[in-house]
Amino acid sequence: MQNEEKAEKFRQIVENKFQIYNSLFMSLPYDKMTNIGMLLPFLYEESKAGYEQGKSPEEIVEEFFSKHTELETEEQKTELLFKIIQYIERQVVLFDSIEDAAFPGLHSESEAGTLLQLHERALQEHQLEATRKKIEDFAVRVVFTAHPTQFYPNSVQRILHDLRSAIMKDSVTEIDMLLQQLGKTPFLNREKPTPLDEAMSIIFYLRYVYYDSIGELYRKIKNSFGNDHFIPPHDIFQLGFWPGGDRDGNPFVTAEITQKVANELHISILKSYYEHLKNLRRRLSFRGVSEILEQLSHELYDAIFKEEKITAEHILSRINDAEHILTAQHNGLFRNLLEDFKDRVGIFGTHFATLDIRQDSRVHQSVIDEVIAKKSGFDLQNITTEDKIEWLLETDVILDPSDFEGITKDTLENIYNIRNIQKNNGERGLSRYIISNSDEVKDVLNVFGMFRLCGYREEEINIDIVPLFETMEGLDAGENVMKALYELPVYRKHLERRGNAQTIMLGFSDGTKDGGYLKANWEIYETKEQLTRISDENNIKVIFFDGRGGPPARGGGKTHDFYASQGKTIANNKIEITIQGQTITSVFGNKDQAKYNFEQLLTAGIENDVFKNSKKDLTEKERNLIQELAEISFRKYSDLKAHPMFVPYLQEMSTLEYYGRTNIGSRPSKRGGTNELKFEDLRAIPFVGSWSQLKQNVPGFFGFGFALNELKIQGRFDEIHALYKWSDFFKTLVLNSMMSMNKSYFPLTYYMKNNEKFGSFWTILFEEYELSKSMMLELTGFKMLMEEEPLSRKSVQIREKIVLPLLSIQQYALMKIQKNEGNREAYEKLVMRSLFGNINASRNSA
Template structure:
């Protein structure tokens, strides 16, 4: 479909449906919400016209009250604003559901990045054998995290799920009933979710989306690419899982939590098998087969509800027996259904998704220090880092966790529990330990040493130890750290036992927060090149695991284009990414979306190796130019970070301090426990999210336009244009930055330019936005931002229209708080409620 056709199709099947169902929605008899549907358009119009005239959010909201209501008291007015927020939250869910239900129609099977497109290209270019060869040793792993960017309560999740189905059937009666249910169902978590609650939220998707979507997608891969000599490996599609295992900065994740979540993953996949088997037995009712499947069903039931255990090998053995009887006695009737079940068991095992452990290197160091101080017999004050490591790697001491307290005890308990989890869920159930804030060799060796202290012999450490390089310092140190590790005999032996394979994680979110958009992306690109070379020289297969958030400011954006643009200098053995918050629901939230986006990742990695494209590999001149732009933009971004108003602006003028009060995630919003807010303690998600709420999206563009303009002033703009046309990597960065700017709306905060304290700082940001926007358009030749992406552009436009009144309410409340006017407690609640609605509406949050 051409851009115009796509745009028209979106208008017909999304925009028009939204208008129809929204009119139905407006007439529903919601408690305390009567007339809101009629008042809301007035607040939208007041906002739109008011911002264009330079009015403040306070003036806009007060004029709305004066012109369209007879309310006088502050209490009446704020009550109405709460009702409007509730109403808009439900409009967002309705639009989400309509857009999601239309996904398959908007994305035909043969478009770029799909399996069908890959197959057709491979056939046309006689590269089918090369694609099969690549598939033998390639895979995609999507790792679900519980980072707090969106969590509907589970009751709302289920309505969303059913509403999509009803919209796909155009069942007006069912839609009407579900909209009524939506109106009467609370959208707020009354309390902060626990890590276990977060795990259950995502396990819902495992059971009701990914069990089928990955099973069906594997069947398509097999159908297209299998032949008599090749069957696609079942681990070509993998799921990872962080809730319950990620304790970085989250004191609520304990060893007990990890065990509990592992058990839940185990029982959940068995429930999926049990349900699948129930359907299977309707068809496979033949003598010999039916008895085997009934017995397997009983075994699964006992494992789910009676604390028996069952292994995937045991399930597969029964399936194999049934297949043989089916072939020998029943002409192989319905064997394809049994084969599909077998494939699911091989994909999901008894683990469903691989649970990762993650902890900060500084926490490990404090644990090691306490252990050495208590158990080594050495004078702790005089021990060097080298001596600590030597003791750690040579001691035969085995610790009892109960000899310690708090974090040390919990860390040791957790490592001891890994054996039990692997025994029950299989080794794929928990197979790696990730270390945040890695920048030294000791960060990896500390974890290796902790396993030894917990009684593991070296050949029992069936875990990949994964450093996470995420700050500028960490990325700079990455190559040196890995070269030292590869040269160390004890670690090299560990790698040999792990198949000479090393996973390394790179943090886009913290990298961007630390270094700015362009610098972070380029730094990670170069770091990957260096790490690839270091691994290749030692015969080690390196796998990169990218900590990418939803928005471009956290490494998200156009994912297929990003991975398809990686050149030959970067290892392409597997694509692994984190998916979090609203990206789970918006990008992988239903079967069609999940299949499509898994396809996009899979084909990006395969295309990169199989199809020739000179735009993937950077020339020396292109590298130097990106390096120059990255350094200039980094300097500009660093100046902004160093501005004395940077942190105060976020603290006083944005929603930063309200993130932790929204009850959407279990984790604190900053790492340190002190009351003073420091830049280095800010977590990337509330940091990026606060800029998003302000509709300023600074981390997604700041410094980029300045860097391009510096070269333009030197008469070198043609060089940058040639880079944009000649490098897929650079073009993707530009397009992703455009996405951030397209979701910016500076008229919302025009009033800040007159603020005595922050006016100059606001102007610095606005000027850079204007410069970046104008130069990106000139560079690309576009007339508007995101010109090549009509579907995303139209979706953003409608969402921005829905939430504009919500933004007005939020800024109105913030202004009241800043001025110290009225009931502060009520206005803070308004900020939090509108923040929650905006987060859910943003889908990719920037």
């Protein structure tokens, strides 16, 4: 479909449907909310016109009260605002469901990045064999994290799921009933979710979306590319899982929680097999076959409810027995159904998704120091890092966790537990340990040493140890750290046992927070090149795991374009990314979307190796130009970070302080236990989220426009034009940054320019936004931001329209708090409640 066609189709099957079904809200049984649907358009119009005239949110909301209501007391007014928030939250769910239901109608099987298109291209360019070869040695892993960028309670998630199905059938009665249910269902968690709650929330998606979508996608690859000599590997699509394993900065993730989540993953996949088998047995009712499948059904039941052990190998041996009889005695009837079941077991094993452990290197160091102080006889004051490492790698001491307390005890217990998890869920169930804030060799060796201290012989450490380079310093150190590790005999032997493969994680979110958008992306690109080179020199297969948040401001953006733009200088053995919150629901939230986006990732990686494209490889001149732009942009962003008003502005004028008080996620919003807020302690999500709530999205563009303009002043804009035209990597950076700007709306905070304390700081942000926007429009030749992406642009437009009244309410409440007027507690609750709707509505920021 052409862009105009897509836009028209979107209008028909998304916009029009939203208007029709939105009218059903008018009759919903909200408590004390009957006239909200009538009042809301007035608040929207007051906001839209008011901001264009430079009015403040306080003026807009007060005018709305005086013109359209007869409310007099503060209590009555805040009560109405709460009702409006509840109403908008439900409008967002309806729009999400309509957009999700429209997905298949807006995307064809043959468009760019699909398997069908890959197959056609491989045929035309005589690259079918090369494509098969790449498929054999490639994989895509999507890793679910519990980071709180969206958190509907499970009850609302299920309504979303059902609402989408009802909309696909255009069943007005069913939609009406579900909207009524939505009207009565609370959107708030009464308490903070525990890590186990977060895990269960994502396991819902594993069972009801990914079990089928990945199974069907595997069959699609098998049918397209498989033949008598080639069967695609079952692990071409992999799922990773962080809730319950990611203890970095989350004191609520304990060894006990990790064990519980591993058990839930195990039980959940067995339940999916049990349900699948029930349907299978309806067809395979033949003598000999039905008895075997019935027996397997009983065995799965006992494993689920009586905790009897069952392995993937055992399940497969039963299926093979049934397949043998089916082929020999029953003409192989319905064999394809049995094969599909068998493939699912090959894909998901008894683990469903691979649980990762993650912890900060500084926590490991404190554990090691405590152990050495207690068990080595060394005096910590007079011992070097080298001495500590030597002791760790040579000692015969085996620790008992009960000799310790707190984090040390829990860390050791967790390492002991890994044996049990691997025994129960298979080795794929938990096979790596990720170390945040890695920037030294000791950070990796500390983890290796801890396994030795927990009684693992070196050949028994069936775990990949994964350093995570995330700050500018960490990225700079990456090459030297890995070089030293590869040359260390004890670690080299460990890598040999792990198939001479090393996974390295790169933190886009924290990198962007630390270095700004352009600098972070370029730094990571160069770091990947260096790590590829050093790994190749040491005959190590390097796998990059990208901690890319959903929105560009967190290093995210369009994933297919990003991976398709990486040249030959970066290892392309696997694509691994983290996804969380609204990215799960918006990009991988239902079967159609999940299949489409998994395909996009897979084809991006395969095309990169199989087909030639000069726009992927950077020339020396292009590299120097990007480097120059990145440095100029970094200086501009660094000046902003160093501005004395930077942290106070976020603290006093944004929602930053409220993130930690919402019951969205289990993790605190900052590292460290002190009350003083330091930039380095800020987590990337609340940091970026706070800019997003202000509709300023600073981390997604700040410094980029300034850098482009500096070169324009030097008369070198034609060089940047050429770069944009000939480098896919640079073009992707520009388009992703434009997406960030498209979701900014500075009129919301025009009132801040007159603020005595923060006016000049706000002006710095606004001027850079205006400059970046004009420079990028000039560079691309676009008349508007995201001109070539009509679907995303229209979706953003409608969502921004839905949440504009919500933003007015939030800013109004913040202004009341800043002025210390009225009921502070009520206004703080308004700020927090409006956080949810804004977060959930911005789902298409990925």
